Amino acid sequence: MAGEISFIEFGARNAEESARFYAALFGWGIEPGPNGAEAGYQLDVAGTPAGIHSGDPGAAPYVFFAVEQMQRACDQVVELGGTVDPMDLNGDADDRATHGLFTLCRDQQGSPFGLHQRPAG
DSSP states (O other): OTTSOOOEEEEOSSHHHHHHHHHHHHOOEEEEOTTOTTTOEEEEETTEEEEEESSOTTOOOOOEEEOSOHHHHHHHHHHTTOEEOOOOOOOSHHHHHHHOEEEEEEOTTSOEEEEEEOOOO
């Protein structure tokens, strides 16, 4: 269906380190890509195919990943060596009730990604 995520590609300085970071944070499966680990890794991103390639530090699409509890996920990002952007993306109470919570982060190598806690209900 149009609009659904069909593939996510991450650029990183070191694909193996980045793959381990996301596997630890989200429990994703990782395996060497079809051209071998030196070329990158394939990820199982909750049923959405994805990959990470090396030699592209700081590169990223802004993709938001669902989390159950925003603060817990942000704490884990920091524990794993990443950073959480202090910018407020959440608007007022009506916005949060309608859209949930959003936070921009960077992994331990500086590549950006987002977290999304869906609205209650």
